[in-house]
Amino acid sequence: MKGAPVGPPGQKPSIGRAVHFQHGTTTCAADILAVNPDGTVALLVKPPNEHPFTTDNVEQAPTEAPEPAKWNWMPRV
Structure with missing residues (x-):
């Protein structure tokens, strides 16, 4: 993974985790489907008012x- 990932201490991406994905100007809910050896992930992205789609790497x-086109941990509220 390029750079130092930002997130809650001790958290690593894993299958089934909920994250945010930036789809254009829209922040979408997404679920991690796979974690690749290079640290990238495959996601199921769920944009509002659109059909869900998958994206890799x-x-x-x-x-x-x-x-x-990148993911982030969801902020704590």
Whole structure:
């Protein structure tokens, strides 16, 4: 994985975890389907008012700020 991943201490991506995915200007809910050896993940992305879709080899955004076509941990509320 490029850069230092940002997230809660001790958390690693794993199958079934819920994350956010930046789809254009929309932040979407997503589920991790697979974790690849290079640290990228496969996601089931669930955009609002659109059909869900899958995407492979998605990198984690290097900061907490969303970046297009990358995933982030969901912020705690």
